[in-house]
Amino acid sequence: MIPTNRELSRCGACGKPILWTLTEAAARMAVDPKPDERGNQACHRVGPRTWRSRSLDGADALPAAPYEHQYVPHVATCTPPKAKPPAELPPNVVRLDPRRRRRTRLP
Numbered sequence: 001m002i003p004t005n006r007e008l009s010r011c012g013a014c015g016k017p018i019l020w021t022l023t024e025a026a027a028r029m030a031v032d033p034k035p036d037e038r039g040n041q042a043c044h045r046v047g048p049r050t051w052r053s054r055s056l057d058g059a060d061a062l063p064a065a066p067y068e069h070q071y072v073p074h075v076a077t078c079t080p081p082k083a084k085p086p087a088e089l090p091p092n093v094v095r096l097d098p099r100r101r102r103r104t105r106l107p
């Protein structure tokens with residue numbers, strides 16, 4: 001089962017498409033939108049725009065059922081862009097804070 005474009009959201013950190021699912025514990029889990037047999041989450045649609053996921057990692061986890069597909073949790077692939085270094089000031093702009101003198105108090 002493959003999610004439709006309308007079911008996808010964008011990751012707030014990296015901007016890539018993600019699919020929100022609900023885990024068995026009713027927690028939200030974002031997975032990458034394409035099935036991947038390396039993924040440890042068995043997911044399936046349970047209703048309009050509603051997907052369920054369950055982990056396949058536990059010792060007692062059942063293998064993926066025919067109606068489930070494996071997906072990779074998005075946290076495993078999320079690569080947010082690195083923060084940029086502070087921008088340099090244009091050559092005609094002078095930083096004032098190193099030159100600012102302490103205000104002298106009047107007696």
Ligand SMILES: [Zn+2]
Pocket residue numbers: 011012013014015016074077078079080
């Ligand atoms: Zn991301």
